[in-house]
Amino acid sequence: xxxxxxxxxxxxxxxxxxxxxxxxxxxxxxxxxxxxxxxxxxxxxxxxxxxxxxxxxxxxxxxxxxxxxxxxxxxxxxxxxxxxxxxxxxxxxxxxxxxxxxxxxxxxxxxxxxxxxxxxxxxxxxxxxxxxxxxxxxxxxxxxxxxxxxxxxxxxxxxxxxxxxxxxxxxxxxxxxxxxxxxxxxxxxxxxxxxxxxxxxxxxxxxxxxxxxxxxxxxxxxxxxxxxxxxxxxxxxxxxxxxxxxxxxxxxxxxxxxxxxxxxxxxxxxxxxxxxxxxxxxxxxxxxxxxxxxxxxxxxxxxxxxxxxxxxxxxxxxxxxxxxxxxxxxxxxxxxxxxxxxxxxxxxxxxxxxxxxxxxxxxxxxxxxxxxxxxxxxxxxxxxxxxxxxxxxxxxxxxxxxxxxxxxxxxxxxxxxxxxxxxxxxxxxxxxxxxxxxxxxxxxxxxxxxxxxxxxxxxxxxxxxxxxxxxxxxxxxxxxxxxxxxxxxxxxxxxxxxxxxxxxxxxxxxxxxxxxxxxxxxxxxxxxxxxxxxxxxxxx
Amino acid sequence: xxxxxxxxxxxxxxxxxxxxxxxxxxxxxxxxxxxxxxxxxxxxxxxxxxxxxxxxxxxxxxxxxxxxxxxxxxxxxxxxxxxxxxxxxxxxxxxxxxxxxxxxxxxxxxxxxxxxxxxxxxxxxxxxxxxxxxxxxxxxxxxxxxxxxxxxxxxxxxxxxxxxxxxxxxxxxxxxxxxxxxxxxxxxxxxxxxxxxxxxxxxxxxxxxxxxxxxxxxxxxxxxxxxxxxxxxxxxxxxxxxxxxxxxxxxxxxxxxxxxxxxxxxxxxxxxxxxxxxxxxxxxxxxxxxxxxxxxxxxxxxxxxxxxxxxxxxxxxxxxxxxxxxxxxxxxxxxxx
Numbered sequence: 001x002x003x004x005x006x007x008x009x010x011x012x013x014x015x016x017x018x019x020x021x022x023x024x025x026x027x028x029x030x031x032x033x034x035x036x037x038x039x040x041x042x043x044x045x046x047x048x049x050x051x052x053x054x055x056x057x058x059x060x061x062x063x064x065x066x067x068x069x070x071x072x073x074x075x076x077x078x079x080x081x082x083x084x085x086x087x088x089x090x091x092x093x094x095x096x097x098x099x100x101x102x103x104x105x106x107x108x109x110x111x112x113x114x115x116x117x118x119x120x121x122x123x124x125x126x127x128x129x130x131x132x133x134x135x136x137x138x139x140x141x142x143x144x145x146x147x148x149x150x151x152x153x154x155x156x157x158x159x160x161x162x163x164x165x166x167x168x169x170x171x172x173x174x175x176x177x178x179x180x181x182x183x184x185x186x187x188x189x190x191x192x193x194x195x196x197x198x199x200x201x202x203x204x205x206x207x208x209x210x211x212x213x214x215x216x217x218x219x220x221x222x223x224x225x226x227x228x229x230x231x232x233x234x235x236x237x238x239x240x241x242x243x244x245x246x247x248x249x250x251x252x253x254x255x256x257x258x259x260x261x262x263x264x265x266x267x268x269x270x271x272x273x274x275x276x277x278x279x280x281x282x283x284x285x286x287x288x289x290x291x292x293x294x295x296x297x298x299x300x301x302x303x304x305x306x307x308x309x310x311x312x313x314x315x316x317x318x319x320x321x322x323x324x325x326x327x328x329x330x331x332x333x334x335x336x337x338x339x340x341x342x343x344x345x346x347x348x349x350x351x352x353x354x355x356x357x358x359x360x361x362x363x364x365x366x367x368x369x370x371x372x373x374x375x376x377x378x379x380x381x382x383x384x385x386x387x388x389x390x391x392x393x394x395x396x397x398x399x400x401x402x403x404x405x406x407x408x409x410x411x412x413x414x415x416x417x418x419x420x421x422x423x424x425x426x427x428x429x430x431x432x433x434x435x436x437x438x439x440x441x442x443x444x445x446x447x448x449x450x451x452x453x454x455x456x457x458x459x460x461x462x463x464x465x466x467x468x469x470x471x472x473x474x475x476x477x478x479x480x481x482x483x484x485x486x487x488x489x490x491x492x493x494x495x496x497x498x499x500x501x502x503x504x505x506x507x508x509x510x511x512x513x514x515x516x517x518x519x520x521x522x523x524x525x526x527x528x529x530x531x532x533x534x535x536x537x538x539x540x
Numbered sequence: 541x542x543x544x545x546x547x548x549x550x551x552x553x554x555x556x557x558x559x560x561x562x563x564x565x566x567x568x569x570x571x572x573x574x575x576x577x578x579x580x581x582x583x584x585x586x587x588x589x590x591x592x593x594x595x596x597x598x599x600x601x602x603x604x605x606x607x608x609x610x611x612x613x614x615x616x617x618x619x620x621x622x623x624x625x626x627x628x629x630x631x632x633x634x635x636x637x638x639x640x641x642x643x644x645x646x647x648x649x650x651x652x653x654x655x656x657x658x659x660x661x662x663x664x665x666x667x668x669x670x671x672x673x674x675x676x677x678x679x680x681x682x683x684x685x686x687x688x689x690x691x692x693x694x695x696x697x698x699x700x701x702x703x704x705x706x707x708x709x710x711x712x713x714x715x716x717x718x719x720x721x722x723x724x725x726x727x728x729x730x731x732x733x734x735x736x737x738x739x740x741x742x743x744x745x746x747x748x749x750x751x752x753x754x755x756x757x758x759x760x761x762x763x764x765x766x767x768x769x770x771x772x773x774x775x776x777x778x779x780x781x782x783x784x785x786x787x788x789x790x791x792x793x794x795x796x797x798x799x800x801x802x803x804x805x806x807x808x809x810x811x812x813x814x815x816x817x818x819x820x821x822x823x824x825x826x827x828x829x830x831x832x833x834x835x836x837x838x839x840x841x842x843x844x845x846x847x848x849x850x851x852x853x854x855x856x857x858x859x860x861x862x863x864x865x866x867x868x869x870x871x872x873x874x875x876x877x
Contacts, residue, residue, distance in 0.1 A: 051764060052766075053764060070768065071766050073766075074766060075766020076766065081764055083764065087761040087763075087764050088758065088761050089753075089754040089757070089758045089762070090757060091757060091758075092750070092753075092754065100765050101762065103750075105747075112748035112775075113742075113746050115745050115746055115747075116746075116747060116750070158765065
């Protein structure tokens, strides 16, 4: 077969330094020739001569029968090149670089007055890059901004938009990761299948043996061996590379080389795996973040619902207190006054009464009316302790507990903090209600004979209310949440009030028997002037 | 809304800011914009400082003067973009004008005379291009030599005497105007706009234009894909010569005299105009719009200094300082790249 490439006696020196000395070889179409040589052996210079970038000092290069002197001769003869360091037009984008020298489009006149068709080129560039398993965010990216691997991929893509007869591949694998190295080797095989010749220069023996038909070995600018891969082994190549005939000495070198490449390959694979792992981790992470975000949204929605609920509760309680207050006023100012005036009228009738019997009856009725007034007074008191508005929490509690004690026969010890001052109405009322509920609880469930109520400041801004009894104590397995289901709302009411005041509630049994309810309520500092103003107001 | 609501807009804003920043950076980096603003500033200052600047005659004069100046600068711009320079531009202008004028006086028809004028410029460009691309000589030295040769030929051809009494038809090319309704467009300005369009289309819409830019910075990238870069450079110098010749003929037609010492000293002004307009002396950069703006700036500066009545040495000093400043800017830009 007619060789596609014929190198005859090539020599090249830079100044007095010889780089290539009398190198001759041929490549026929469909053949992959490996070029092995340590760095400085002249591989890159050879590829530069083949593509016409350098002119040989001596000797000739023929491609398909035509001599190559200038780069455009090589190109015209069908030589494409992938170099170790890709040569790109740095200020232009990916598509422009891929099609540099092969622009698609319509021509006004000749090759150079061609108007490039961007869309057509972009489309084709995307296809070619897909063939390399590569994607770029934008084909408009300047190549100067790409990584060295991406730049090399652009250079490789360049050879795919144009059918080359001979591809000179000059050690591009150093810029490529493991996956793309394998891709390149597959590409070399596909070129071979399509009938193109490949000159593949590499330092990696595995790569060379994977694709080459023959391996030409350069040492110090000379071609020292031309070995067929199916006959020769790596020992022969290494022997030629280092110039040793002794097999004994060679084996360690091969081992060293081999294990070096293995290690590098493994490292590449590991790196690849790690990238994949990182990607999946990143995906997982973003999923988690989304979930957390959703959760946060839901929690905040719950929070606001809760706040609204508390607000409603607070309004409900305030309105109820308001209602009770007006009811109590009504009873006190109307009903009791009426009853009392009835009493007076009866007294007058009694004085004027003639008959003894009638007078006794009247006395009975008046006693009943007085008892009724007492009852209504008590009801008023529990509806709304009138004393709380005028005299404050302490007085109201004193009067209420005394009353309660006489009514129930349970001894009550009330202990008030000396520093107890007037508090905001809502807080005073709440504490009063808490004590009320607590005592009614004691009466209903505890069967206690003594109750002690203590009000004191646990800190200057917190009031602690403790209700202790010597009764049965809390039942075993006491659960605040379960109370509502069983229809007991007393303790629950306390806990709600405490929650609205942003306080804390403890319910527990005492070591010596009986239960203790402890409530801690924070309260604002009451402005002294405001306080006195309210007092004056109340006094009026 | 917890974190999600606060984080996302913040991220969006930085993204936007980055985009804006990028946008501003790109605008400011465009030398054309700076030159344009400078032009506006200078025009405003001259308009306030003198009574004659904003008169129709003066502005028309500037426009006509700028035309041939800019046409020559397009050519030099191309030479600069391929990474070279063309010092012979002013001498070629004079040569082409003289060749055209002499042949007209010999009685040759106008089209032939114009073609010969263009040919003289093309040949000068060919000489420059061949020496630069074939023998890899430094463009500065080569074009300096061509400048001497061209100037020598003009002096030799005429024995130093200017050629006068040019035919009416030829003078019309530089003195006539295209009248469309109320608008009268001086022909030199028309030639400039026409060539600006053509050169711009060539630079930005054709493969050749792309190669011209790439040769300036990454010649090897073209070499390895088989583009004969030598030919690209050769073409660039030929274009430079031809455009200089065209500019020279327009100048001669307008002035009505072909002097062997015409346009002497213009080469530096023309190169400065191209560089001020954004053409980088390191190659690979420059636009037609920029060159026109640069030429305008140079001309308005000269015109303004004359109108202000400053002595001639002030003109030299100012123009020289501007050239130095622009070259410094170009170096600074290069270092950042």
